[in-house]
Amino acid sequence: MIIEAHGLKKTFTSRSRKGPKTVEAVKGVDLSVESGEIFGVLGPNGAGKTTTVRMLATLIPPTAGTALIAGYDVTGQPAKVRENIGYVGQAGGVDENAPGREGLVLAARIGGMSRRQAQARSEELMAAFSLTDLADRPIRTLSGGQKRRFALAVGLVNRPPLFFLDEPTTGLDPQNRANLWDEVRDLRRQGTSILLTTHYLEEADALCDRLVIIDHGLVVTEGSPGELKKEVAGDVVTLRLGDDARIGQELLAAQPYIKEVQPEEDTLRAYLDDGEHNLPLLLRALTERGLSLKSISLDRATLDDVFLRHTGRSLRDAA
Amino acid sequence: MLRQTTLFLGYELRNTLRNPIWPLFGLLQPVLYLLLFAPLVANTAAGGSQADTLLQFTPGVMMMIALFGSLFVGFGMISEIRNGYLERLAVSQTWRPAIVLGRTLRDMIVLVVQALLLVALAWAMGLRASVPGLALMLLLMAATGLLASGLSYGMALALRDENGMSQIMQFFALPLILLTGIMLPMSLAPDWMQAIAQFNPLYHAVEAGRALFAGDFSNGSIPLAFALTLALGALTMAWSVSSMRKLAG
Numbered sequence: 001m002i003i004e005a006h007g008l009k010k011t012f013t014s015r016s017r018k019g020p021k022t023v024e025a026v027k028g029v030d031l032s033v034e035s036g037e038i039f040g041v042l043g044p045n046g047a048g049k050t051t052t053v054r055m056l057a058t059l060i061p062p063t064a065g066t067a068l069i070a071g072y073d074v075t076g077q078p079a080k081v082r083e084n085i086g087y088v089g090q091a092g093g094v095d096e097n098a099p100g101r102e103g104l105v106l107a108a109r110i111g112g113m114s115r116r117q118a119q120a121r122s123e124e125l126m127a128a129f130s131l132t133d134l135a136d137r138p139i140r141t142l143s144g145g146q147k148r149r150f151a152l153a154v155g156l157v158n159r160p161p162l163f164f165l166d167e168p169t170t171g172l173d174p175q176n177r178a179n180l181w182d183e184v185r186d187l188r189r190q191g192t193s194i195l196l197t198t199h200y201l202e203e204a205d206a207l208c209d210r211l212v213i214i215d216h217g218l219v220v221t222e223g224s225p226g227e228l229k230k231e232v233a234g235d236v237v238t239l240r241l242g243d244d245a246r247i248g249q250e251l252l253a254a255q256p257y258i259k260e261v262q263p264e265e266d267t268l269r270a271y272l273d274d275g276e277h278n279l280p281l282l283l284r285a286l287t288e289r290g291l292s293l294k295s296i297s298l299d300r301a302t303l304d305d306v307f308l309r310h311t312g313r314s315l316r317d318a319a
Numbered sequence: 320m321l322r323q324t325t326l327f328l329g330y331e332l333r334n335t336l337r338n339p340i341w342p343l344f345g346l347l348q349p350v351l352y353l354l355l356f357a358p359l360v361a362n363t364a365a366g367g368s369q370a371d372t373l374l375q376f377t378p379g380v381m382m383m384i385a386l387f388g389s390l391f392v393g394f395g396m397i398s399e400i401r402n403g404y405l406e407r408l409a410v411s412q413t414w415r416p417a418i419v420l421g422r423t424l425r426d427m428i429v430l431v432v433q434a435l436l437l438v439a440l441a442w443a444m445g446l447r448a449s450v451p452g453l454a455l456m457l458l459l460m461a462a463t464g465l466l467a468s469g470l471s472y473g474m475a476l477a478l479r480d481e482n483g484m485s486q487i488m489q490f491f492a493l494p495l496i497l498l499t500g501i502m503l504p505m506s507l508a509p510d511w512m513q514a515i516a517q518f519n520p521l522y523h524a525v526e527a528g529r530a531l532f533a534g535d536f537s538n539g540s541i542p543l544a545f546a547l548t549l550a551l552g553a554l555t556m557a558w559s560v561s562s563m564r565k566l567a568g
Contacts, residue, residue: 057410079412088412093403096332106330110323154407169500180388 001192002162003033003056007065009053025051027217028065033195033210035161038188040208041197042303044315046219049197053166056195057087070161086155086163090112090170092147093154094139100150101126101135104157110159118157118310125153130185145176152183156192163187165196169203181207201303201315213307220310228306233259235275236301237282239268240294248291255285262308271301324416327421335429342429345388349380349437353444360503375448378456378528379501381434382521385460386495388433389467390488394474398423400479400566409566416560423468430464431457435537449534455541456531462548463524469555476562499525520547539550 014292026048033039037159042112059077067166072080073106095103112149126132129149139147148168157165165184165307169177183223184194184207198204204211205225213220213228221228242246245268252261252270257278260271272278286293307315331345335342353376361372399405408418434457438446496502498512501523505513514520527544530536 059406059410082410082412085410087407089403089406091401091403093407095334095399095404096402097332098337100331102330102333106326107411109326110408110411112412158412 001032001068002035002070003031003039003067003142003195005029005031005065005067007178008052008062008067009064010048010055010060013062024217026055026062029212029214029217029219031056031212031219033193035193036188036191037209038184038194038196038207040204040211041195041214042199042201042204042208042211042307042315043197043214043220044199047214049199049214050166052214053055053164053195053197057085057144057164058082059087061251084161086158086160088151088155088163088165088168090167092151094147094150096140097138099136100131100139100142100153100249103139103150107154108157113158121157122153125156128298129153145172146181148172148176148180149183152180156187160192162193162195165194167197167199169198169200177203199315201307205251205303213284213303213310215307221306225303228303232301232305232309233271234273234301235271235298235318236305237270237272237275237279237298239270239296240266241268241291242266242294244291247289248286250291251285251291252282257281260309262305264314269305271305320414320417323417324420324424327417328424331422331425332428335425342388342433346384346433346436349384349433350440352380352383353377353437353441356502357444370445370447373444374448374532375504375529377390377438377441377446377448378532379499379525381437381456381460382463382499382509382525382528383496383501384433384437385463386467386521387429387492388430389464390471392422392426392468393471393473393484394481396472396482397479397484398474400476405563405566409563415563418525419469419472419556419559422472423465426468427461427464430460434460448532452531452534452536456528459527459531459544459548462545462552463521465552466548466555469552469557469559473555473559473562476559476566492533495519495521497505498522501525520544520551523547 008026008029008031009024012025014021014023022093029048029052039134039314041052043049051060054060056067056074058074058097061075068074069081070084072084074081081196090153096272104116104122104125108121109115113121123132126135129152131146131153134142134146139150140152148195154163168184169180172180181203184196187194196207208225211228239248245263245266249263249268252258252268258270258272262269262271270282304315357372357376358369360376361369396405405418409415438453474484474487498516498519500516505522506514506518513530523540523544524547527538530538530540
C-alpha cells in the first residue's frame, strides 16, 4: 500500500463581516492505493479532489483523519513523505522566468544530486518528454502543453515512487492529452504509482486501474472502471418522451430486461444488458402503449452513468 | 542548509544575469537624482560646493536604492505563489528558509553592485569620500537591503495581493523619504520633525552614511545604525521565513 488514508477531513474557516464561515471541503475520505497502480479521483469541480491531494502531498494539514504515504505519516513525518513523492499541481508550478533546463537542474540538486548527476538526469528527462529543443527558452514563452511537460519532468526528477497529478490534462488540447496519457502509462510501466484527479470521465476510464468517485467531499463509490460500469449495466438507452415521461418511466421499469430507469430532466435513461437485442422489444412496448418518442439512442454505459446512479445527477451538469 | 541556500542564490543570480537590464534600469532613478538634484541642492542656501553636496547627498541616494530597490522584490513572489512554483518547492526536499535566504542574498549582491556603480558616478562628479567609510557604507547598505527584502517577501507571502502591497508601500514611501533626510538634511527641519525622525531607523542609517563618508568614525550614529538595521533585518527575515514555512503544512 503506497497510500493509506482513513477519515480524511478538511474544514476551511473564512472570516467575513458576518462572522466566521466554515466550509467542509472534505468530509471523511478513505483511500487505499496499491504500489504500481494508476489511481483516479474522479468528481465534479468543487467535490474536494484538490483538497484531498493537497492533504496527501503535505501541502495542507488535515482537520481530522490519518494518511500514510509510503508508510510515513503526512502530519508526523512530512519530510519523509516529501522524499517519496512528486507533485504537479493544477497551475504547473514551474518558474516562468527561467529556462526549463535551469529549473530541472535546480530541482534535481535540491533532491541531493551532484551537479553532474543533475545535468545528466535533466537531459534524460527532457529527451523523454521531447523538450530538448526547448531547454534554453524561458518557460513563459512556451505553450500550455510544453509547460505541462516541463512540470511533469520537474516532478519526476528525483524518481519518486509516488506521483501526484492534480487535473493534469485540464486545458490541454486532445493531442496533448493523449500524449500525456501515454506518458503516465509509461511511468506506471517503470513502477511509479500515480494518483491523479480529474473531472473527465474518459480520462478516468481510459487511464485508471482503480478509482474513487467523490462528490461533496465524500467517496461515493470505488472500484475499477470496468467493475463500476458493470454495477449499472452494459448499455444505456436514452429516450425523450415529452409529456408522457412519467408513464414511460413506469412502463420501462416494468420490462424484465431493464435493470434500472433514471429520469434526468426531460429524458429517461434505461439501463440494460445486450442493448442491441433488447432495443426492438423496448420500442414495441412503447408503441403498444401508444407513447410517442421524440428521440432515442443506445450507448455503452460510461462512468457518468455510475455517477448518475450514485448522486442522482450527471457529472456533466454537476458544476 | 548552506548548500541549499547557495543553490538558490546561484539560481537566482543566473536569473538576474540573464536579464541584467532591470537592475540597471532600477539604477536610473538614483542616477538622475545625483545628476539633477545634487546641483540643485548645491545652489540653495543649505548647500556648499558640489563636492560638499555630494558628500551629503550620495549616502542618502545609496540608502534610497537599498530601501526602494529591495522593497519591490516581493512582487515577483506573488506571481510565484499563484502559479504554484513556491507550492511545488514546498513539497520538495527544500529546506524552506533557503528559498527566502537565497533570494535575499541575491538582492544584497545586486544592491552592492548598484551602489558601486553609483559611487563611481558620484566620484566622477567630484565626490571625495573616506574609502574605509565607503566600504562600511556598503555593508550598512547590504544590511538595509536585508531589512527591506525581508519586509517585502514577508508582505508578499502574507498579503498575496499586488494591489494591497503597492498601496501599503505608497503609503510608507513619502514619510520615509522625507523623514530620513535623504533629500535635504534633517537639520533644516523644524524640531518636531527632527524628533519624529529619531524613531525612523533609516534616518540613523543615512546619518551614519554621512558620517562614514566624512571619515567621522567616532560618530555615535554609526553603531546605532548598524545595530538597528541588523536587528530589524533579522526580524523581517524571521517573519518572511516563517511565512514561507506556513505556505505548506
